[in-house]
Amino acid sequence: MNDAPQPTRADYASRMAAYCADGAARAEAIANKGPLVLDGEGRLEASIREAYRNRGFYVFEDVVGAGEIEDLRAGVADMLERAPAQPGASLDAKGRPAYGRDLAKAPYIFIKPLSDPWGGTRELGGRHPHQMTQPEPEADAPEQVVHIMWGMCHASDACLRVYGHPKLLAVAATINGPDFTPFTDTIFVKHAGLGGSVAWHQDGVTHWDAANWDEEIHGFNFQVQLYETTPANCLWVVPGSHREGRIDIKARIARNGGNECLPDAVPLLCKPGDVTIVNRQMLHGSFANTSPHQRISLTFGFHRRASVLGQAGVLSVKTGAVYDAARIFERSAVVQVAIDARARHFADERRFAYQPFVGREDDYRWTPETVRRVITDYNTKDLSI
Numbered sequence: 001m002n003d004a005p006q007p008t009r010a011d012y013a014s015r016m017a018a019y020c021a022d023g024a025a026r027a028e029a030i031a032n033k034g035p036l037v038l039d040g041e042g043r044l045e046a047s048i049r050e051a052y053r054n055r056g057f058y059v060f061e062d063v064v065g066a067g068e069i070e071d072l073r074a075g076v077a078d079m080l081e082r083a084p085a086q087p088g089a090s091l092d093a094k095g096r097p098a099y100g101r102d103l104a105k106a107p108y109i110f111i112k113p114l115s116d117p118w119g120g121t122r123e124l125g126g127r128h129p130h131q132m133t134q135p136e137p138e139a140d141a142p143e144q145v146v147h148i149m150w151g152m153c154h155a156s157d158a159c160l161r162v163y164g165h166p167k168l169l170a171v172a173a174t175i176n177g178p179d180f181t182p183f184t185d186t187i188f189v190k191h192a193g194l195g196g197s198v199a200w201h202q203d204g205v206t207h208w209d210a211a212n213w214d215e216e217i218h219g220f221n222f223q224v225q226l227y228e229t230t231p232a233n234c235l236w237v238v239p240g241s242h243r244e245g246r247i248d249i250k251a252r253i254a255r256n257g258g259n260e261c262l263p264d265a266v267p268l269l270c271k272p273g274d275v276t277i278v279n280r281q282m283l284h285g286s287f288a289n290t291s292p293h294q295r296i297s298l299t300f301g302f303h304r305r306a307s308v309l310g311q312a313g314v315l316s317v318k319t320g321a322v323y324d325a326a327r328i329f330e331r332s333a334v335v336q337v338a339i340d341a342r343a344r345h346f347a348d349e350r351r352f353a354y355q356p357f358v359g360r361e362d363d364y365r366w367t368p369e370t371v372r373r374v375i376t377d378y379n380t381k382d383l384s385i
């Protein structure tokens with residue numbers, strides 16, 4: 001644990017300023033960003049695919065239009081407003097029944113403002129070995145703030161629709177194959193001046209020692225950015241680290257004099273509507289958000305089917321159930337219903353053809369029946385590896 005005296009919010013912000021500026025310059029020099037371009041066969045354009053393969057991340061610019069971003073912001077704002085007034089409360093701050101009390105998986109994780117809930121703990125398999133600096137919140141800060149929200153596809157129609165985005169799904173098919181599978185989804189909420197950190201970590205769990213290990217075996221996450229991101233509030237990645245295998249993160253920070261500001265990391269700087277892709281094997285993390293700007297990132301990932309089939313639940317999916325073909329099909333059906341929900345809303349857009357459901361589309365239209373059968377509590381069937 002980090003027992004050093006913790007800085008004030010203002011001290012921390014000024015202490016981070018030079019690192020943030022240097023990181024932004026490093027990110028600009030790498031320039032791993034640009035529009036999401038598909039080739040004539042609907043696959044991610046080869047040079048972008050290569051840039052992602054080499055660096056382990058890419059920022060796709062301007063993928064989600066302004067109108068859709070407005071709908072997503074409204075969906076997320078509604079979820080935030082309907083959160084329990086404090087952890088465990090049955091009512092929200094307006095005295096209404098809090099959202100999600102009937103769901104199998106509680107949608108909200110709260111933390112103390114500016115804290116690091118996982119760093120230096122055994123949580124999530126102990127994959128965050130270093131606890132980040134936890135600046136002191138200001139005197140008028142709330143006791144607890146929402147840090148994470150789960151289950152965006154049953155919480156918000158706009159979020160369900162973005163899950164069926166044809167260009168993002170085309171990227172998933174290019175990288176993970178046409179029978180790609182979903183992973184999970186998480187909304188990271190970094191409130192202005194209050195948001196906590198996510199300590200340095202790599203996401204993958206199951207395949208580090210596999211004989212067929214390779215740099216993309218643990219899949220990737222997208223993040224749809226609802227607001228402009230800045231070095232002070234965004235996700236940072238160490239380019240190329242997805243190729244290193246399992247990293248001794250504690251030793252790496254020790255080699256940096258115990259300083260969590262890793263010298264080779266870069267911030268993922270985005271405009272609203274940009275979408276990042278990050279290899280789950282990357283060394284990545286984010287700092288306490290002492291800035292005056294919030295970040296909200298809709299995070300959802302995809303895997304190769306071969307990486308998932310036959311594995312058992314890890315991370316937040318600890319039921320012990322093996323991911324067999326039926327389980328994979330059931331969870332993948334969320335993608336197909338999302339495709340239909342999207343097609344109804346964006347009539348001019350070409351819908352994505354998801355190979356496992358070709359010929360079965362009529363059973364997975366977006367209807368009250370599929371919302372009950374496929375969407376509600378879908379995240380109890382997540383495919384974490």
Ligand SMILES: O=C(O)CCC(=O)C(=O)O
Binds near residue numbers: 234235286
């Ligand atoms: O967005 C963040 O701050 C953390 C994201 C993250 O750790 C992840 O996507 O695995």
